[in-house]
Amino acid sequence: NEQGAAPSDSTANGNNAQNAGVSVVGSMIGNGLRFVGTPPVTIPASDSLKWIDGQPLTWSIWFKPVINQANAGIFSRRDGQNSFVVGIDNGLPYVDVNGTPIKAANATPLPVNAWHHLAVVSDGAKITVYLDGNVYATGAAVLSAMNSPMLIGGDSQPGTTAFKGEVDELEISKVARSEGFIKLEAIGQGSDGSLKLITFGADEQQTNWLSSFNSGTAGILIHSLTPDGWAVIAILMVMAIISWCVMISKASYLGKITKGNNHFLGEWRHVVSDLTILDDKDSDIKSMGGRVDAKKQRLIRNASVYRIYHIGAEEIRHRFSGRTNGNEPKVLSAQSIQAIRASLDAGMVKESHKLNNMMVLLTIAISGGPFLGLLGTVVGVMITFASIAAAGEVNVNAIAPGIAAALLATVAGLAVAIPSLFGYNYLTIRIKNATSDMHVFIDEFVTKMAEFYRPRPEAQMPRGIPPPREFSVIREED
Numbered sequence: 001n002e003q004g005a006a007p008s009d010s011t012a013n014g015n016n017a018q019n020a021g022v023s024v025v026g027s028m029i030g031n032g033l034r035f036v037g038t039p040p041v042t043i044p045a046s047d048s049l050k051w052i053d054g055q056p057l058t059w060s061i062w063f064k065p066v067i068n069q070a071n072a073g074i075f076s077r078r079d080g081q082n083s084f085v086v087g088i089d090n091g092l093p094y095v096d097v098n099g100t101p102i103k104a105a106n107a108t109p110l111p112v113n114a115w116h117h118l119a120v121v122s123d124g125a126k127i128t129v130y131l132d133g134n135v136y137a138t139g140a141a142v143l144s145a146m147n148s149p150m151l152i153g154g155d156s157q158p159g160t161t162a163f164k165g166e167v168d169e170l171e172i173s174k175v176a177r178s179e180g181f182i183k184l185e186a187i188g189q190g191s192d193g194s195l196k197l198i199t200f201g202a203d204e205q206q207t208n209w210l211s212s213f214n215s216g217t218a219g220i221l222i223h224s225l226t227p228d229g230w231a232v233i234a235i236l237m238v239m240a241i242i243s244w245c246v247m248i249s250k251a252s253y254l255g256k257i258t259k260g261n262n263h264f265l266g267e268w269r270h271v272v273s274d275l276t277i278l279d280d281k282d283s284d285i286k287s288m289g290g291r292v293d294a295k296k297q298r299l300i301r302n303a304s305v306y307r308i309y310h311i312g313a314e315e316i317r318h319r320f321s322g323r324t325n326g327n328e329p330k331v332l333s334a335q336s337i338q339a340i341r342a343s344l345d346a347g348m349v350k351e352s353h354k355l356n357n358m359m360v361l362l363t364i365a366i367s368g369g370p371f372l373g374l375l376g377t378v379v380g381v382m383i384t385f386a387s388i389a390a391a392g393e394v395n396v397n398a399i400a401p402g403i404a405a406a407l408l409a410t411v412a413g414l415a416v417a418i419p420s421l422f423g424y425n426y427l428t429i430r431i432k433n434a435t436s437d438m439h440v441f442i443d444e445f446v447t448k449m450a451e452f453y454r455p456r457p458e459a460q461m462p463r464g465i466p467p468p469r470e471f472s473v474i475r476e477e478d
Contacts, residue, residue, distance in 0.1 A: 007033065007041060013048040017041045021153065024166060028062040028115050029189060032168035033153065036066075040073075040154030040162065049172070050147045056176040057143055059086065060119035060130075060185065065112050065165040072163045073155030074118075075170070082144035085155055086120060087163070093136065095120050095129055102127050102139030112165075117186040123176040133186030135179065225405045226383050232376030236369060236412045243365040243416065246358045247423035254355070254430045260303030261437050263296055268309070268441075304351040304434060305441040311347040312445050315340045316453075332453040341446050348438045355431045362427075365420035373413020380406025 002008060006017040021033040021041045033041065043049070051057070063074055068091050075086040085096040091109025093116075095102045110116060119130040122143050129137040152170060154162040169189065177185075188198075225233070300306050320330055332340075384402035 003031070013046070015043055015046055015049055017043050017152075018149075027166055028064070028168040030168075032062075032166050034166045035153040035163050037162060037164065038153075040151040043150040043152065045147050045149050049150070051143055051145055053142070053145050054124040055122065055143045055145075056124055056174065057122040058119065058173040058175060058177040058182075059121075059171070060117065060182070061086075061170045062115055062117055062168045062189070063088075063163075063165060064115045064167075065091070065110065065163070067112055067164055068109065069161055069164060071159065072161045073151070073153075073157075074163050074167065075150065075152055076155035076157070076160075077146055077148060077150045078156060079144075079146035079148035082146050083157075084143060084146065085157070085160075086118065087155065087160070093118055093129065093131060095127060095137075095139075097122075097127055097139075097141040098144055100139065100141045102129060102137050102141060104129075104137040107136070115190075117190065119177075119182045119185070121176050121182065128179075130179070130182045130186070132190075133183035222405075225408065226380055226402075228379045228383070229376050229405055229409050232372055232379075232409045233412045236372055236409075236416050239365050239369060239372075240416045240419075242361055243420045243423070246361050247420070247427065250358065250427050251423075251430075254427065254434065256299075256302040257304050257355075257434055258430070260299050260301065261305050261434065264300045264303040264306045264309070265437075265441070267296075267300070268305075304355070305437055307351065308344055308347045308438060308441060309445065311343050312340060312449070315343050316449070330453055332449065337446065337450050337453075340449065341442070344442045344445065348435075348442060351438060352435055355434055359424070359427065359431075362420045362424040366417050366424060369413040369416035369420065370410070371413070373410040373416075376409025376413075377406045380409060 002020070003023050004020055006020045008017070009015040019039070019042055022036065022038055024032050024034045027033075059075070061075065065072075065088060069088065071087060071089050073085055073087040077084045082098055083096065084098075087094055087096070088110070089103070091111075092103060092107055093110070117130075117132050121128045121130070122141075124142065125140070127139050127141045128135060152167065154160075316332070319332065319336060381403060384399050384406065387402070388399055
């Protein structure tokens with residue numbers, strides 16, 4: 001469990017290693033060692049590790065080869081002519097005691113990248129090799145006296161190769177363990193859930209929605225989010241709130257305008273038949289002939305076409321307000337009509353600005369949301385792979401939550417963009433409809449105004465009132 005330091009003895013004997021190996025996080029049991037052509041880890045000689053002739057011994061280790069090797073040493077101890085070597089030869093474990101190999105006949109090579117428990121028991125008369133708790137091979141051999149350093153992950157003898165793989169939980173005992181003990185150890189420490197002696201379930205919790213949320217997929221994603229992912233999702237949440245506020249307020253505003261326009265246009269047909277209503281001194285909606293009650297007045301005041309109508313009525317009233325002769329005909333020149341139309345167009349531009357106000361925030365949410373989510377995902381994946389590189393091992397159980405949490409940023413970006421896209425298209429169509437109503441109304445208003453306030457023939461005009469000069473006929477003899 002030492003990061004960058006020499007492995008230490010878990011017992012009180014203090015048989016700590018002399019050099020540090022390559023530590024790997026998340027090995028078989030806690031952290032372990034990885035050998036990738038690196039020098040072996042040396043355990044110095046000590047009184048507690050001194051062996052005598054016929055020494056009873058139990059040696060065990062968890063190992064995981066990454067490639068098939070020929071004569072690769074996992075553990076070795078040599079003292080003169082005496083030796084004790086444990087290794088693997090092309091996927092077949094073996095033990096060599098003083099030059100006598102002990103291996104299984106007609107065995108199937110072990111698969112690479114898989115953990116296995118290997119144990120060697122010497123009872124003073126024979127050597128028994130156990131693989132994953134079961135007897136693998138036996139041989140008549142006796143340990144010899146040795147008091148030399150031990151090597152983990154290699155052998156100093158020429159002709160052997162350094163082990164490439166991972167090891168964990170090396171145990172050496174000066175007692176010959178029974179077969180049941182070895183099987184118990186392999187099962188108890190192993191990763192096969194069906195053979196576990198003790199299994200730990202989830203902590204008991206109250207069955208409410210909060211506990212279900214924390215223990216479910218959503219809880220895993222939230223707990224796996226990195227600070228950068230939280231920052232991106234927080235920005236996206238603000239964008240989502242703004243976009244929903246814009247869509248709701250804009251839909252409500254357009255609803256009021258549409259309803260007001262419908263009520264106004266229903267009353268407008270009565271004004272069209274007699275435009276003298278526009279000349280009434282009352283500039284409010286009551287100038288539409290007094291047909292509009294208080295409730296409908298409130299609706300019509302929200303209509304964009306009514307506000308344009310009000311501009312036109314004020315312009316006409318302004319042009320006739322200075323006349324003292326009540327019998328004087330009310331005529332508008334072409335220049336006056338053009339000026340009034342310009343005022344109506346200016347009013348329509350202002351109304352269009354109101355209709356399109358804040359719509360740019362929806363376009364920002366549509367285009368910026370996915371890119372922000374993608375940014376959060378890319379940064380989260382980068383952090384996850386950087387953690388893998390630092391750990392030195394690819395463990396799907398370790399990286400899956402990080403990748404899933406990183407993808408959550410993309411999901412959040414799409415959750416912002418998709419509703420904004422639908423809302424933007426819907427609101428755009430309604431804005432176009434409201435704008436079309438204003439265009440149609442202005443054309444109709446100007447047409448009716450030009451027709452109603454056109455110059456009248458001289459024969460029909462009251463006596464004593466000359467025709468308007470812009471329509472007078474000047475003869476040459478005059």
